[in-house]
Amino acid sequence: MKPQSITSLPPSxxxxxxxxxxxxxxxxxxxxxCIVAVLFVHGWWLLIxxxxxxxxxxxxxxxxxxxxxxxGADVEQPGGIVLRDxxxxxxxxxxxxxPSSHGFASESRGDEPKTEA
Numbered sequence: 716m717k718p719q720s721i722t723s724l725p726p727s728x729x730x731x732x733x734x735x736x737x738x739x740x741x742x743x744x745x746x747x748x749c750i751v752a753v754l755f756v757h758g759w760w761l762l763i764x765x766x767x768x769x770x771x772x773x774x775x776x777x778x779x780x781x782x783x784x785x786x787g788a789d790v791e792q793p794g795g796i797v798l799r800d801x802x803x804x805x806x807x808x809x810x811x812x813x814p815s816s817h818g819f820a821s822e823s824r825g826d827e828p829k830t831e832a
Contacts, residue, residue, distance in 0.1 A: 735779040742775030
């Protein structure tokens, strides 16, 4: 396993939060310009800033919440899962308790009535 390099780590939460806030603020600034443009644009051109003012909040939230890290290599996991076969020698002699009728392993206290199925 290779050691982590400082250039392969994602940005700190503060830097990531600041980046998302800047993206969201920029989109909301464009939305305000679209709302102001609706007051001055006439005809079919009015549709463009109106749609921008309506749909920009959705796209601003999607873009701001999409925090991805484009630099560096993929993060490596320390190792895989090792499956052990209990039938192999040296795997241990402990057997799991048999499941009861309701699916849970339970211990009988002796004072419970026994029912035959």
